[in-house]
Amino acid sequence: MTDNWLGWSVRVLLALTVIGMMVAFLKWLKGGKGNWRDLWEAIGGPLRKQTVGIVIITSFIFLVTVLLPLVHFEVSTTKTILAILGAVWVLITAWILSMVSYMAVNIVQWKYDIETDDNLRARKVHTRVRVLQRIVVVLIWLGALAGILLQFERFRTVGTTMLASAGVLSVVLGISAQKTFGAIIAGIQVALSNPINLEDVVIVEGEWGRIEEITFTYVVVRVWDQRRLIVPVTYFLEKPFQNWTRKTAEIMGTVFLHVDYTTPIEPLREHLRQLCEEARPLWDGKTCGLQVTDSGSHDITVRALVSASNASKAWDLRCLVREGLIGFMQENYPECLPKRRFIMDQEEPVDL
Numbered sequence: 001m002t003d004n005w006l007g008w009s010v011r012v013l014l015a016l017t018v019i020g021m022m023v024a025f026l027k028w029l030k031g032g033k034g035n036w037r038d039l040w041e042a043i044g045g046p047l048r049k050q051t052v053g054i055v056i057i058t059s060f061i062f063l064v065t066v067l068l069p070l071v072h073f074e075v076s077t078t079k080t081i082l083a084i085l086g087a088v089w090v091l092i093t094a095w096i097l098s099m100v101s102y103m104a105v106n107i108v109q110w111k112y113d114i115e116t117d118d119n120l121r122a123r124k125v126h127t128r129v130r131v132l133q134r135i136v137v138v139l140i141w142l143g144a145l146a147g148i149l150l151q152f153e154r155f156r157t158v159g160t161t162m163l164a165s166a167g168v169l170s171v172v173l174g175i176s177a178q179k180t181f182g183a184i185i186a187g188i189q190v191a192l193s194n195p196i197n198l199e200d201v202v203i204v205e206g207e208w209g210r211i212e213e214i215t216f217t218y219v220v221v222r223v224w225d226q227r228r229l230i231v232p233v234t235y236f237l238e239k240p241f242q243n244w245t246r247k248t249a250e251i252m253g254t255v256f257l258h259v260d261y262t263t264p265i266e267p268l269r270e271h272l273r274q275l276c277e278e279a280r281p282l283w284d285g286k287t288c289g290l291q292v293t294d295s296g297s298h299d300i301t302v303r304a305l306v307s308a309s310n311a312s313k314a315w316d317l318r319c320l321v322r323e324g325l326i327g328f329m330q331e332n333y334p335e336c337l338p339k340r341r342f343i344m345d346q347e348e349p350v351d352l
Helices: 002-029 035-070 075-112 120-150 155-177 178-193 265-278 311-332
Strands: 201-204 207-214 218-223 228-232 251-259 282-293 300-308
Touching: 002 228, 035 075, 075 120, 120 178, 120 207, 218 300, 251 265, 265 300, 265 311, 300 311
Parallel strands: none
Antiparallel strands: 201 207, 207 218, 218 228, 251 300, 282 300
C-alpha cells in the first residue's frame, strides 16, 4: 500500500513538474516579435524540410529490424546487419538532435527581435545562442561518430590497440593545431564575455562596419560600402578596437564648421535647433547644442553636437545638419564664411 502511494505521488509530482515547465515556456514565448503563426514558421520551417526524410528512413530501419529475426542468416552476417542498423539509429538520433538545436535557435530569434533600435539584449542572446549551437552540433556529431565506431567490433579492437600511442598522438596534434585550438577557445570566450555581438557597430583597422557573423575562428565585419572584412576572432581579444554599441546603440554625432570671427553664434544655434526638430525621425530629441570649441589665427571652429538612436541615423543626421548650417550661412551671412586677410603696406609715391 505504501509503495503504491509513493509511486502515485512520484507520478503526480512529475506530471505537475512537466505542466509547470510547459506553462513557464509558454509565458516565456509570450511577447515575442510576431504572432503564433510566425512562431510556427520558425519551428516548422526546418521541421517540414527534414521530417519526411527522417520518417521514411526510420520506418525502413524499423521494418528491417522487425523482419530480421524471420530471415535466417549466418551469425556473422546477422551481427554485421545489426551493427549497421545500430549505426543508422545513431545517425538518425544525431540528425534529430541537430534539427532540434536549429529549431531552438529559430525560437530564440523569434523571441528576441534584433530589428528594433534598442536591441542590445537581443544581439547578446543571438550571439551566444548561435555560437553555442555550433558547439553543440559539433559535440553531437563527434558523439555520433564514436557511437557508430562502437557498433563494430573491429573498430573496438583497433581503438584498444591505439590507446598506447594516443598520448603521443595527442601531443603531436596539440602542437600542430595550437593556433586552431586557440582560435576555437577564443571564439567561445568571445561568445561568453561579449566584447562584440552580432550587428554591433565597430571600427576595425580603420574601417566602419557591423558584425555580420561570428564563427569559431574568424569574424565577418560588413563594411559600410558592402565590403566584407574577415578578421581572426583572436583580434578582438588581443588588439584594441572601437565598439559603438557595446552598452547601447545611442550615439553622439558632431559637425565642425570653420567660420569667420564676425559670425553671430546665436542665430546658428537657433537654426541648429530648428534643423533637429525637422529631422525628428533621425534626431532622438536628447542632445542638440552648438559651441565655439577653438579659435585660430584666421577663423573659429564651431561644433554642433547632436544625438541619435543608432550610428546609421547619426550619420544621416550629421550630413543633414552640416548641409543645413552651410546653406543657412550662405543665404544669411555669406560675409562670415572663412576668408583670408592680408594687410598690405601702401608705399609712398615715387616722383619721376
